[in-house]
Amino acid sequence: MVLATDAFALDSGNTAWMLMSASLVLLMTPGLAFFYGGMVRGKSVLNMMMMSFGAIGLVGLIWVIYGYSATFSGDIGGIIGNPFELFGLAGLTDDDSLMVSTGVPALVAVGYQATFAIITVALISGAIADRVKFGTWMVFAGVWVTLVYIPVAHMVWGGGLLGADGITSALSTPIDFAGGTVVHINAGVAGLALALVIGKRKGFGSEPMRPHNLPFVMLGAALLWFGWFGFNAGSEFGADGVSGRAWLNTLVATGVAMLAWLVTEKFRDGHATSLGAASGVVAGLVAITPAAAAVDTFGAIAIGLVAGVLCALAVGLKYRFGYDDSLDVVGVHLVGGIVGTVLIGFFATDQNSAWYPEGAVNGLFYGGGLTQLGTQVIVALAAVVFSLVVTLVIAYVLKVTMGWRVSEEVEVSGIDLAVHGETAYENIAQGSVIKEVRA
Amino acid sequence: MKLVTGIIQPHRLDDVKSALEAAGVRGMTVSEASGYGRQKGHTEVYRGAEYTVDLVPKVRIEVLVDDEDSATVTDVIVKAAQTGKIGDGKVWTVTVDDVARVRTGEHGAGAL
Numbered sequence: 001m002v003l004a005t006d007a008f009a010l011d012s013g014n015t016a017w018m019l020m021s022a023s024l025v026l027l028m029t030p031g032l033a034f035f036y037g038g039m040v041r042g043k044s045v046l047n048m049m050m051m052s053f054g055a056i057g058l059v060g061l062i063w064v065i066y067g068y069s070a071t072f073s074g075d076i077g078g079i080i081g082n083p084f085e086l087f088g089l090a091g092l093t094d095d096d097s098l099m100v101s102t103g104v105p106a107l108v109a110v111g112y113q114a115t116f117a118i119i120t121v122a123l124i125s126g127a128i129a130d131r132v133k134f135g136t137w138m139v140f141a142g143v144w145v146t147l148v149y150i151p152v153a154h155m156v157w158g159g160g161l162l163g164a165d166g167i168t169s170a171l172s173t174p175i176d177f178a179g180g181t182v183v184h185i186n187a188g189v190a191g192l193a194l195a196l197v198i199g200k201r202k203g204f205g206s207e208p209m210r211p212h213n214l215p216f217v218m219l220g221a222a223l224l225w226f227g228w229f230g231f232n233a234g235s236e237f238g239a240d241g242v243s244g245r246a247w248l249n250t251l252v253a254t255g256v257a258m259l260a261w262l263v264t265e266k267f268r269d270g271h272a273t274s275l276g277a278a279s280g281v282v283a284g285l286v287a288i289t290p291a292a293a294a295v296d297t298f299g300a301i302a303i304g305l306v307a308g309v310l311c312a313l314a315v316g317l318k319y320r321f322g323y324d325d326s327l328d329v330v331g332v333h334l335v336g337g338i339v340g341t342v343l344i345g346f347f348a349t350d351q352n353s354a355w356y357p358e359g360a361v362n363g364l365f366y367g368g369g370l371t372q373l374g375t376q377v378i379v380a381l382a383a384v385v386f387s388l389v390v391t392l393v394i395a396y397v398l399k400v401t402m403g404w405r406v407s408e409e410v411e412v413s414g415i416d417l418a419v420h421g422e423t424a425y426e427n428i429a430q431g432s433v434i435k436e437v438r439a
Numbered sequence: 440m441k442l443v444t445g446i447i448q449p450h451r452l453d454d455v456k457s458a459l460e461a462a463g464v465r466g467m468t469v470s471e472a473s474g475y476g477r478q479k480g481h482t483e484v485y486r487g488a489e490y491t492v493d494l495v496p497k498v499r500i501e502v503l504v505d506d507e508d509s510a511t512v513t514d515v516i517v518k519a520a521q522t523g524k525i526g527d528g529k530v531w532t533v534t535v536d537d538v539a540r541v542r543t544g545e546h547g548a549g550a551l
């Protein structure tokens with residue numbers, strides 16, 4: 001991305017929408033804290049929520065110091081930007097814009113992008129519920145956003161290897177409108193890597209670990225859905241027909257995914273559950289994210305349907321393969337992210353107001369042949385491999401240095417009291433005082 | 440003196456209470472309980488994972504009565520709590536050595 005300091009005409013309508021969108025996306029992370037918090041046992045809900053809140057503080061700080069610069073300014077080998085070019089946002093004034101055509105000031109774009117980095121890190125925490133030292137998590141958050149999120153975001157959105165001039169340039173330009181690869185495939189793979197390195201909770205698969213507060217989960221899903229309109233419709237960086245299409249697809253695909261999850265459950269387990277509804281909502285939101293503006297209404301319905309059914313089936317894989325992805329970051333975000341990214345290859349269209357970047361082509365069902373599908377599969381695979389390898393290395397290094405796990409005693413009696421010195425509810429862990437972990 | 444204790448289905452509590460009042464019982468203690476008998480528990484499914492919940496919620500109702508009333512009170516509870524389905528509960532009676540009323544310090548039958 002080129003730093004442009006001239007010929008910038010402020011568009012107050014677009015700018016107002018982007019400030020609003022940034023606020024909406026920021027709300028998603030506390031929403032995620034409720035979504036995840038309700039799903040764990042009552043003795044570890046505070047720790048679960050704190051992993052999300054901790055990410056807001058730390059990643060927000062990193063973003064303004066070097067994160068934005070390393071993502072969107074300069075380029076080193078197509079992998080990462082230059083962290084020093086806009087270090088501390090020095091050199092960016094109120095009158096700068098990095099995307100002159102949108103009429104949105106650079107500082108607004110920096111803020112908007114910060115909220116994406118924050119939620120991506122927070123999403124990972126669902127894979128490692130109930131058992132991880134808070135300090136190790138916070139160190140991981142800082143290292144991971146630096147070595148994984150920033151490179152992937154640069155590669156996809158900052159002119160790197162997964163963008164228009166990247167590894168698929170002989171085929172077509174990849175489509176990732178709002179972050180299917182950068183946010184969801186990335187976080188899903190990282191969750192899998194952490195679950196593998198850190199290991200299972202004591203009693204996983206044999207003891208009941210049912211959600212302690214399903215209304216929290218529903219509240220979290222509602223906040224996520226609300227905030228996601230900023231995530232998807234805001235990714236247009238403007239208030240126009242394209243953002244309207246993204247908004248509408250975010251409504252339709254999400255609703256269909258919820259219904260599809262419920263029907264799948266009804267046939268398999270006998271009941272349409274509230275947890276299934278909340279999960280279906282998130283699966284649909286994840287899947288429509290990369291495609292939000294690039295498909296028509298029929299495409300959105302198809303993506304929601306496939307995501308709802310596949311994610312409802314995928315959450316059972318952890319029991320079959322024996323990895324404790326506690327809150328299904330893999331089953332929902334990795335699988336949903338891949339569904340959305342790959343289905344773009346079938347449903348992408350430039351008809352009506354639908355949008356995709358220059359160099360992309362229509363999907364298989366819209367007369368474009370297999371070209372875009374090939375591009376989407378290559379990009380998804382590249383993101384999976386990069387995120388998996390680097391996250392495994394980070395997780396392993398932290399395992400042998402700081403250590404990830406709290407003691408078994410703490411895990412059983414409840415991590416909230418031991419790590420945070422408090423309990424969520426009056427009747428939890430009464431009379432047991434364990435102080436051996438100081439994160 | 441006798442202590443009659445009933446473990447009943449929570450949704451029968453209102454009927455049992457009214458029936459006991461109609462039979463002249465002036466006081467009782469009610470508490471939440473959980474357990475299982477032949478009924479066993481039930482299963483819950485979260486994201487496809489099945490949990491067997493073996494303890495199910497019940498209500499415990501306790502009434503202190505004179506010896507000669509214990510059979511009547513037992514019958515009243517059984518009749519009012521009965522649905523005929525498995526899991527309806529149990530009622531039992533034990534002998535009580537002494538009872539004291541805290542307000543007055545009275546002992547024995549006068550404290551009932």
